Amino acid sequence: MKQQLVVVGNGMAGVSCVEQILKQPHNFDITIFGDETHVNYNRILLSLVLAGEKSAEEIVINDIDWYQTNGIRARLGVKIASIDRDKKVVIDENGGVTEYDKLILATGSSAFIPPIPGVDKKNVHVFRTLDDTRALLEIAQPGLKVAVIGGGLLGLEAARGLQVRGCEVTVVHLMETLMERQLDATGGDYLKRKIESLGIRVMLPQQTAALFGNGRVDGLRFASGEELEADLVVIAAGIRPNAELGRQAGLEARRGIVVNDYMETSDPHIYSVGECTEHRGQTFGLVAPLFEQGRVLASTITGNRGTAFTGASPAAKLKIMGVDIFSAGSIDESLPGVETVRYEDPSLGVYKKLLLKDNQLLGVILVGDIEDEHTYMDWMRSGTDLTPHRRQILFPPREADPGLEVAAMPDSDTICGCNGVRKGDIVQAIHAHGISTLAGLKERTRASTSCGTCTGLCEKLLRAVTPDFQEETRTTLCSCVPFSYEQLRDMIRGQKLKSVEEVLNIYGNRKGCEVCKPALSYLLDMVWCGDHEEDRSARFINDRVHANIQKDGTFSVIPRMRGGVTTPDELRRIADVADKYRVPMVKVTGSQRIDLLGIKKADLPKVWADLGMPSGQAYTKGVRMVKTCVGTEFCRFGVQDSTRAGIELERRLENLFTPHKFKMGVVGCPRNCAEATVKDLGLVGQDGSWQVVVGGAAGKSVRKADLLITVETTEQAMEASDLFFQYYRENANYLERSYDFVERLGIEKIRKETVYATEADKQKLLDRLARSKALAKDAWLEGEAPVSPTQFVQIQPIQNQPREVQTA
């Protein structure tokens, strides 16, 4: 006869406990009651759903198949109203009675709603469940004024999520310090600055006295009398354990339902895990200790009572991209015998504080640099004597052997706190399934699929354990707009963003910097094939005046000389310009062109007009030139007309922008006189064919180009060039030269997606290139039609007589 096990609560703690029970021999018939209508999902990730980084489906932990496969009755949307301990039954809201032999209470917690007048108004929400999240998403839209009450972990994550949706968000916090339970005043200040730099307003200390509005909320009134307009209010003022069910049944309960070290309540048939549970006077709200409770209870309930839950030192990490915050242990420095060790660098935004007692680590706060969190957690848990580490305690030496850190961890150490995956589980999975990528590891173990903060550790483990670990590259553009290039391209396309300002206002810190602004300019130009709102202020000076700035603030002018071929007329005009503007140096460049150095900004339009030649784009991340040899026209050895092909290639691609500068070469025979094999793109003439080579370099690094394809006709060579060129434009990161790009992706992948792609896919690449080309124009035409009246003109002061004005 099977025993009836009833679990009240279908959240992360309860279901994770059931998962642990299933791993052991047991004799249970399991029923899970959940008051939400959803299967078990990862509540920690709701902020990512809010921010649009994950869908609701992606955060499901146990889908409905899991319940069926394991023979678990899932009673979703059913709330348990009471427990009759004498009859050993639970009674649901509709009067349904379910018998139990063993009962697990995993009722979790609810959002605490402070008793403020007006919290019942429309558009006042909490942020606790998937339904709450969906409700917020329905209201959220660009420009909506949102007030988030509460500056803790959840409040800040909700604020960022809504801000990414384009809302104008203000965080209102009762205390003087954000996340005051995890941070001290200084750490809170650093956090505040970071949050503000993302474009979120922070008001503290600010006590909300009332929410006003006629039916629907219009704003907040503070105790100080000030008011804040708000179309939407999100309350994230903390959580309350749902202990009522247990309390009413007569179980011992204080803040939560009281359990001993084996997760047993005062009733021998009833157990409790999760946020509703109180252990040694403490309740827990973070996921790692809750999973630990589940493991302990699984042992207890399956007849292996012995493993004890001994509590956990609190550890918290903020899940906002670009804002690194870690806090663990005790941060109370007023305790007797506690020493603090501190480091801060305001410009870098880094703050570290360690609390020590008797040379052991008691607590840690890390802001801006959380690289060493595992070392500190390890020291804290193991009570390591830090005497030998004291001199380097703020910057523990990074292990020269990258595997050492993970090697030093015991198998029982939790790597992924969100999903309760331990080091031993990961190592076992890697061996058992031959995993060699992070993606594979994620799929198999769920490690690093949630908040992603253990990604680094998972990669270290993979690197240490797997002989053929393949790293994934995913770098964020910049802390102003901390997303990867892939994400940014999607956001720009998906949200139809047409200007740098829009991107920064919605996804960034509203300011941008010299790193991200030019990169975003490029992405917008590429995504919209030139049909975007160009913002000159977001571009480097070279791209504002179409010349290359020199060390003395003057500019260099290099006209286009296609294929390195010129005429006596052009040379005469160049000589005349050099005389007329007293050009300090005329130089033949390595690209078969002529450089006029030392031109004043104000002279640029006149110089261009006098030259009567188009821009050579020598100042920008764009198509530079095609270097050629004389080929069949004059050379005794030439087998292909490299000069003509080079000029044609240059005409096809000139005036376009690229992730980094793009240089080409065409040679008429394999002697390679114009060095085509060390260019971003080269055509190497052979008898009856062309080799198209890509990813060559002869700059900071030297690299021989890879062969993309060999083709028979010049026309085919042009098409292959177009395909690679556009593919590089669309897929390289900004400032990634073609040689790094080719190495990163591998030439085989590039071949498959360009020259060996389906005709339809090739045509799409070519169409987008053609659209860009149709809108591209010679930048030097702005000499005649400047984009602003002072683009080149030196401003002259209106008059030289100062006017005296009395100051107040």
Place this chain on the structure above:
Amino acid sequence: MNDVREWTPITKVENIPSREGRAVTVGAAEIAIFHLENRYLTIENKCPHRGGPLCDGIVSGTTVVCPLHGRRFDLESGMAVRASEPSCVATFPTRVEDGIIFVDLGGACQVAEETAA
């Protein structure tokens, strides 16, 4: 402290595009005027590092980045932003009246000079 400011009229507001800077030579002084959302800020147009034209830099919030080597200065205080590169540029009080930008060229920021010493 100056009781009287000598406001020199410089140029029309529309001559300085949003989030860009422009250089103006007034007598012996070369200044760079920047246009930030509805206000104008003026600093000396010379990076103390290698003399770069700050007017040509990219604006980031209330800072400008020198186009030559990336030194960053706060337009309000004139101070270098990175503590590792201590230096500063002079700032000049700036106001707008009837669409004309006025700069007090005598009012070079004293804080900046003291810090530079």
